[in-house]
Amino acid sequence: MVKLVVFNMALEDKLKELIVGWDEDGLKELCSTSIESKEAKPSELLKIIGKVMQFIGKQFEDEEIFLPDLIGSANVVKNTIDEILDPAIRKSGESKETLGRIVIGTVEGDVHSIGKDLVGSFLFSNGFEIYNLGEEVPAASFVDKAEEVGAQIIGLSSLVTMTMGFQREVIKELNSRGLRDKYKVIIGGSPTSSEYADEIGADGWADDAIETVLLVKKLLNLN
Amino acid sequence: MKLKRLEVLSNEELISINSASLELLSTLGIKIDSPSARKLLKENGAEINDNDLFVKLPEALIKNKLKEVPNFFRLHGPDGNFNFEVNTTSTQYATIGTPVKIYDPSKKSGVRKTILADTINQIRIVDSLKNINCSHIDVWPNDVDYLSLHAHCIYQWVHNTRKPYGLGCLGRLASQDMMNMASIIVGSDDELIKNARFVGFMNPTSPLYLPQLMTNGLEVFAKYKQPTIIAPEALAGATAPVTLAGLLTQINAEIIGGIVLTQLFNSGAPVFFGTVSTITDMRSGNAALGSIETGLITTAIAQLARFYNIPSRGPGGITDSKVLDVQCGFERLQTLLVAAQAGINYITCAGTFEETLVEALELLVIDDELVDIVKRLLEGIDVSEETIGLDVIKKVVSNPKKGVNYLGEAHTRKFMRKELFIPTLIDRNRRSTWRKKGAKDIIASAGQKVEKILESFSPPKVDREIETKLLDYIKTVEKRTLEDYKIAEGISAGNISLPGIDVKVEDK
Numbered sequence: 001m002v003k004l005v006v007f008n009m010a011l012e013d014k015l016k017e018l019i020v021g022w023d024e025d026g027l028k029e030l031c032s033t034s035i036e037s038k039e040a041k042p043s044e045l046l047k048i049i050g051k052v053m054q055f056i057g058k059q060f061e062d063e064e065i066f067l068p069d070l071i072g073s074a075n076v077v078k079n080t081i082d083e084i085l086d087p088a089i090r091k092s093g094e095s096k097e098t099l100g101r102i103v104i105g106t107v108e109g110d111v112h113s114i115g116k117d118l119v120g121s122f123l124f125s126n127g128f129e130i131y132n133l134g135e136e137v138p139a140a141s142f143v144d145k146a147e148e149v150g151a152q153i154i155g156l157s158s159l160v161t162m163t164m165g166f167q168r169e170v171i172k173e174l175n176s177r178g179l180r181d182k183y184k185v186i187i188g189g190s191p192t193s194s195e196y197a198d199e200i201g202a203d204g205w206a207d208d209a210i211e212t213v214l215l216v217k218k219l220l221n222l223n
Numbered sequence: 224m225k226l227k228r229l230e231v232l233s234n235e236e237l238i239s240i241n242s243a244s245l246e247l248l249s250t251l252g253i254k255i256d257s258p259s260a261r262k263l264l265k266e267n268g269a270e271i272n273d274n275d276l277f278v279k280l281p282e283a284l285i286k287n288k289l290k291e292v293p294n295f296f297r298l299h300g301p302d303g304n305f306n307f308e309v310n311t312t313s314t315q316y317a318t319i320g321t322p323v324k325i326y327d328p329s330k331k332s333g334v335r336k337t338i339l340a341d342t343i344n345q346i347r348i349v350d351s352l353k354n355i356n357c358s359h360i361d362v363w364p365n366d367v368d369y370l371s372l373h374a375h376c377i378y379q380w381v382h383n384t385r386k387p388y389g390l391g392c393l394g395r396l397a398s399q400d401m402m403n404m405a406s407i408i409v410g411s412d413d414e415l416i417k418n419a420r421f422v423g424f425m426n427p428t429s430p431l432y433l434p435q436l437m438t439n440g441l442e443v444f445a446k447y448k449q450p451t452i453i454a455p456e457a458l459a460g461a462t463a464p465v466t467l468a469g470l471l472t473q474i475n476a477e478i479i480g481g482i483v484l485t486q487l488f489n490s491g492a493p494v495f496f497g498t499v500s501t502i503t504d505m506r507s508g509n510a511a512l513g514s515i516e517t518g519l520i521t522t523a524i525a526q527l528a529r530f531y532n533i534p535s536r537g538p539g540g541i542t543d544s545k546v547l548d549v550q551c552g553f554e555r556l557q558t559l560l561v562a563a564q565a566g567i568n569y570i571t572c573a574g575t576f577e578e579t580l581v582e583a584l585e586l587l588v589i590d591d592e593l594v595d596i597v598k599r600l601l602e603g604i605d606v607s608e609e610t611i612g613l614d615v616i617k618k619v620v621s622n623p624k625k626g627v628n629y630l631g632e633a634h635t636r637k638f639m640r641k642e643l644f645i646p647t648l649i650d651r652n653r654r655s656t657w658r659k660k661g662a663k664d665i666i667a668s669a670g671q672k673v674e675k676i677l678e679s680f681s682p683p684k685v686d687r688e689i690e691t692k693l694l695d696y697i698k699t700v701e702k703r704t705l706e707d708y709k710i711a712e713g714i715s716a717g718n719i720s721l722p723g724i725d726v727k728v729e730d731k
Contacts (some may be wrong), residue, residue, distance in 0.1 A: 066639060072631045072635075113628060136625055207655040
């Protein structure tokens, strides 16, 4: 038992160094060799990486590191999961543990990505599986993706006052397909507010990335 | 390239002011009431008039003495580990002022009298700050007897900071006490002379007068090679001509007069070519330290100091405001920016407001952040193949995804700390986040930082033997009377003997 803890610590330290240092090639290689040599199962690696990302998220929250530090690490981890860990999990037949699946994107007519990407990185570093659809996402695409991946939450971002209205379109789309009760819809972005969320019938509003994590946990009864 | 230096005088104008100042010193002279200083000057070729106490300085003497002034020196903390160089190209930031009150929002007036506990807190805060490298007896301990105040402050200095300290050259007796106590702390006179611990300030009285008390103290500081700031506080329109060129001519002569004297006391003694000169407010007759003209005068002094190849000192971060308001903010940044852009080598007065008469520890930590901003400005824009970053621009722009940005790029991470100043007190949150974090203004945030610094402060250890010697020395100082000081300074006749100093003064 003691031996296992020591081994895990060493692996965690190595993974942390690669993630903090944005060494994507190194991270992918370490994950591949660990799986091949049966040093660690893909699901175990995912757990440790999740822990590292949580540590980085906390550092960001405590203002010890900056936005690019967080986003860069999250990018490196996301690519490693997509290319190495997810395929390995599918191959092994293991089930992937996650706190929840969330589809996020910036609504139609709006090309702004920074706030939405930060929210995505922050949710991801807190153990959620994120499907980031990018920008100018049509209402139907949000719903299609949520259906496809079995999401619990749909997150809608909008920076421009003129595009706020498109957040309502996603809710209308859910209603028209009879899927409104299947998903929690959350919104965010500079011009939005909790009043606006109520007005369009969303389930929640958060004002920054840290708040979003709290909101999502509340909606999924994770507290 | 780095930011270009601010200049307000052309080369021809510098030469004109220099010539006019030298003419003043050689034909009219400067008033010096210390008999020993006058004697020394006479021995070195000056023409003295014992009736009006004016001393005419020949141009050759001035030129020779200015050449003896070092263009760089170091200042050390008590144990010598913390130290920095002052020279004619770099910039250091420090406190200095004469606050007798301190910001206290719990009082109806917003301020209260300063006490020794405030003096200690200010020394501790400066010790903890990144950019403010020297404190001085600024925050006046009103609860300490003024005759032994210097000794108590030096005792607090060694107990509360690792950085150097500054004191006014107010008399030979107090200055000698400072040297004696510093020698106890650093181990010997030789060590003190070799590695300076103190900055002394000597303010000529405008127009053209070097008063006795300060000249006496200047001599002691020069003999121990502790850097002195020769800085007139002339007021354009009241104690100097209203024209800035006239003021500059006069204060240049005052500074040179003081510097010549330091080099006669001890050749090679380090000095700052200094100013706290400003204008007279034409409505009230008050000094207007926060005025834009202070910046013009400070800039010209920086140029004159470079003309003579001597490190300069000027005020920055000063304001005439009585409250921590917008005036307090823009005047402190305006004076700080101009002094830094002008290339002043030692910028002082951090943490003060109301013409440096009031201290706010909150402003002290804000000034530390303002210095970061100023430093960033001075760095200018670095242009190289790597900073132009064609590769990263091409990479990001050609990414087929929508909404691409540079946040996750290695180029961003590599350069963000160098290219962007990231503040700790300035708030850039959105209103909702700011509200959630307590809706604090910058004074409240700074107050929290002050509390945090003071809570976590760990004072330096002082050797038991040094402690005993210092306490004994303070007892000796406390036994003195005002009359002892008067005798020592040559104000009364008599004689007095003290460690390191024997003074016998006859009737003037």
